[in-house]
Amino acid sequence: MNNLTPMMKQYMSLKYKYKDSILFFRLGDFYEMFFDDALIASKELEITLTKRDCGMEKKAPMCGVPHHVADTYIARLVEKGYKVAICEQVEDPALAKGIVKRDVIKVVTPGTITDSNVLDEKTNNYLVSVYMDKFGCGISYADNSTGEIYTTEFLGGEFESFNFIINELGKISPSEIICNEGFSKNKKYINIIKNKINPYFTVYKDICDKQTICEKGIIDLFQVPSLKDLNIDDKLYSILSLNKLIDYLYDTEKTSLDHINNLVYYNSKDYMVMDINTRTNLEIHETIMSKERKGALVHVIDKTSTSMGGRLLKTWLDQPLVDIYEIDKRLDMVEYFYDNIIFADQVNEQLKKIYDIERLSSKISNGNCNGRDLISLKNSISVLPNIKSLLDTTNNQELTKIGNNIDPLSDIFSLIDIAIEENPPISIKEGRLIKKGYNKELDEIRIASIEGKEWLASLEAKERESTGIKNLKVGYNKVAGYFFEVTKANTSLVPNYFIRKQTLTNSERYYTDELKSMESKILGAEERALELEYEIFQVIRNNVKKEIKRIQYTGKLISIIDVLLSFSKVALQNNYIRPILNNNGYIRIKEGRHPVVERSIENDLFVPNDTYLDQDDSMIQIITGPNMAGKSTYMRQVAIITLLAQVGSFVPAKHAEIGIVDRIFTRIGASDNLYQGESTFMVEMNEVANIIRDATSNSLIILDEVGRGTSTYDGLSIAWAVVEHIATNIRAKTLFATHYHELTQLTDKYKQIKNMTITAKEDGDDIVFLRKIVEGSTNKSYGIQVARLAGINNKIINRAHEILSIIEGSHEININKEAMTDSTQLSLSDYKKDNFINKIINIDIDRLTPIDSLTILNNLIQDAIDLKEN
Numbered sequence: 001m002n003n004l005t006p007m008m009k010q011y012m013s014l015k016y017k018y019k020d021s022i023l024f025f026r027l028g029d030f031y032e033m034f035f036d037d038a039l040i041a042s043k044e045l046e047i048t049l050t051k052r053d054c055g056m057e058k059k060a061p062m063c064g065v066p067h068h069v070a071d072t073y074i075a076r077l078v079e080k081g082y083k084v085a086i087c088e089q090v091e092d093p094a095l096a097k098g099i100v101k102r103d104v105i106k107v108v109t110p111g112t113i114t115d116s117n118v119l120d121e122k123t124n125n126y127l128v129s130v131y132m133d134k135f136g137c138g139i140s141y142a143d144n145s146t147g148e149i150y151t152t153e154f155l156g157g158e159f160e161s162f163n164f165i166i167n168e169l170g171k172i173s174p175s176e177i178i179c180n181e182g183f184s185k186n187k188k189y190i191n192i193i194k195n196k197i198n199p200y201f202t203v204y205k206d207i208c209d210k211q212t213i214c215e216k217g218i219i220d221l222f223q224v225p226s227l228k229d230l231n232i233d234d235k236l237y238s239i240l241s242l243n244k245l246i247d248y249l250y251d252t253e254k255t256s257l258d259h260i261n262n263l264v265y266y267n268s269k270d271y272m273v274m275d276i277n278t279r280t281n282l283e284i285h286e287t288i289m290s291k292e293r294k295g296a297l298v299h300v301i302d303k304t305s306t307s308m309g310g311r312l313l314k315t316w317l318d319q320p321l322v323d324i325y326e327i328d329k330r331l332d333m334v335e336y337f338y339d340n341i342i343f344a345d346q347v348n349e350q351l352k353k354i355y356d357i358e359r360l361s362s363k364i365s366n367g368n369c370n371g372r373d374l375i376s377l378k379n380s381i382s383v384l385p386n387i388k389s390l391l392d393t394t395n396n397q398e399l400t401k402i403g404n405n406i407d408p409l410s411d412i413f414s415l416i417d418i419a420i421e422e423n424p425p426i427s428i429k430e431g432r433l434i435k436k437g438y439n440k441e442l443d444e445i446r447i448a449s450i451e452g453k454e455w456l457a458s459l460e461a462k463e464r465e466s467t468g469i470k471n472l473k474v475g476y477n478k479v480a481g482y483f484f485e486v487t488k489a490n491t492s493l494v495p496n497y498f499i500r501k502q503t504l505t506n507s508e509r510y511y512t513d514e515l516k517s518m519e520s521k522i523l524g525a526e527e528r529a530l531e532l533e534y535e536i537f538q539v540i541r542n543n544v545k546k547e548i549k550r551i552q553y554t555g556k557l558i559s560i561i562d563v564l565l566s567f568s569k570v571a572l573q574n575n576y577i578r579p580i581l582n583n584n585g586y587i588r589i590k591e592g593r594h595p596v597v598e599r600s601i602e603n604d605l606f607v608p609n610d611t612y613l614d615q616d617d618s619m620i621q622i623i624t625g626p627n628m629a630g631k632s633t634y635m636r637q638v639a640i641i642t643l644l645a646q647v648g649s650f651v652p653a654k655h656a657e658i659g660i661v662d663r664i665f666t667r668i669g670a671s672d673n674l675y676q677g678e679s680t681f682m683v684e685m686n687e688v689a690n691i692i693r694d695a696t697s698n699s700l701i702i703l704d705e706v707g708r709g710t711s712t713y714d715g716l717s718i719a720w721a722v723v724e725h726i727a728t729n730i731r732a733k734t735l736f737a738t739h740y741h742e743l744t745q746l747t748d749k750y751k752q753i754k755n756m757t758i759t760a761k762e763d764g765d766d767i768v769f770l771r772k773i774v775e776g777s778t779n780k781s782y783g784i785q786v787a788r789l790a791g792i793n794n795k796i797i798n799r800a801h802e803i804l805s806i807i808e809g810s811h812e813i814n815i816n817k818e819a820m821t822d823s824t825q826l827s828l829s830d831y832k833k834d835n836f837i838n839k840i841i842n843i844d845i846d847r848l849t850p851i852d853s854l855t856i857l858n859n860l861i862q863d864a865i866d867l868k869e870n
Contacts, residue, residue, distance in 0.1 A: 011023070111178075152268060434533050
């Protein structure tokens, strides 16, 4: 360290403070990176790696990027999961004694980045703070780009707390998590989160003096007398996680957090709960296979006109309501838009003119906005009176209330309108920002500058005439200042009062005392004008910043209108109807449709289906039928219709009565969790265990092919036991699709279970899927026919038919027989004898090949030996 150059010592001292960040070190017009940072950045950014003398024997690896395009490179690094610490000069080089002072002015992380060129405009970018110990956990999260901030907590054991955390994280989808050391030490938990969500992780030390140390920062940020005013005075775990979230934001932003001013504490029980598996299986925000928005539910129902509306729609989909009164208020507004198309179109045309007010507010608060941002805000504000007026004319109480609450922000509009040029430059230090007439001093300086340039033009004309040099011209550059330029051929005509300034290949440059005198006046005026414009702009920006709360509140109201209008657009375009909500525990759907699948099928060929579920005689449906017939689609559409209804949207059906559900659970499809060393079957059993543990009688459960990941008898036994447990203990509305046809016998034992089947029509060895669900059952899965459709070799298909015949003739399962107790248990020899005889009786000799015969004979001989030994 002692051998390093002064500049490199400065670099290393800052790097030591920001070990986990790539340090962008400002040197002149570049941000430079050294040592390991340079090696990483050159590779990730694909920029040239060079070397620089650092005072040691070996030169330091170095790479750099121009300061004016640094945002692009920073964004690329953050997208790849790195933190970037931005180091700037913090004193005027002209006043510096020795090396210029530098310091980190901001740390950009995956969870704090606000660059709109990087962020998805319709997705929040959340930073989450988790605090957990053996008694409970707290989760707080904020979107630094919009100012939204939320907190919640859970009291319970470690296992229950983690389930709460993972399900909340599944809803939040954070790009970065900060957590306490105690939580981070559980590698299993961390690995599960990384595997399912893959956020950037930062660990902070556990807190000793838990509550006292945390309150002040929270109170100071939200400017309230006490935590009672935030409704979290008794929420210890929320306080702990929230305090660390705020500290982290201050540490990275290094400026005020005025845009984060409205804390929302919520209880997860206030919303329908969906675990992380359910959100994935229902493909709400992205498809399972491609992880794309197209093909997911949100792609169909998002017709919002603003970025704010798109983000709120995502939030609503993640948090369906459970209060019928609140749901009906949303539905009433959607219905008003639906019934008044001209009115809806008028509102929609106004919404299209609104920019992202929430993210503009954040940029203003952080001091990152430019003139164009203020013009975007002004243009957005300009349509607010029109929207307010439109809403005031409705006879819908809720829409009228929103209209009354919209602040037209006319004072902010006027300030920007009279002060800021309509087409300002991107930079706020280049001038051309402030309108003429706004500031008297600035106008006078500009006049002096203009008059000076007019004087230069007249001086050029005068000197051309007096010297006879026709191509003489006045020029300017930053290095030389103003000068007369004369070609080499005309230097003999240059008068004596011209003083040589610079010699070029083809010309000479001169100045005069008169020109030099005017130069100082012109350049002084231009420099002062730039300085003054920047000062004025900062004052305007700070005045707008004082009104951030008003701007954000109005932005939130606009986003609500946008989402409700989007619901009505989708309903009109796709023929959705208003659902009827009830607290009586039943779901009745007539001609329900899957909103995504129906859009992918051409010529309106989607087959709708009816559904009836209640908590009595139609609690559980055992659904059988062919592969590919539509069982999974049917079950998913019931779940999605229920979800949409509780969000406040119209639904794809002819009629829908939806009993409020507290949770939706799904266990669909097969997947390995190789990262955790878990097989497909283990993943399946984990998901089933979570459902059995957390479901209530008010839940909706979707189970698809439970038990298929193990042996037939094991799987059937598990499926049987699960259905019985739901029927007798949980009593939740359940759709259970299976190829274990033996389960259809459960209807003989439990009146709350019904058999349903997806119809299919056989045509020789082929099959036609009718995709209609009807009451009844089937004992065929048509798997071999599906294999034929998939293109499996005919020889294999034919052999499969032969084997199927042998298997079907050799066993029988009757699950209505009670398991044997000690009083009724047969002796082992009696049982084996019965089994041996049944095997012989069930052999279909006509179908046996020679190899089959030998195999079966060998097995019978072994069974006979076993019987003799017993």
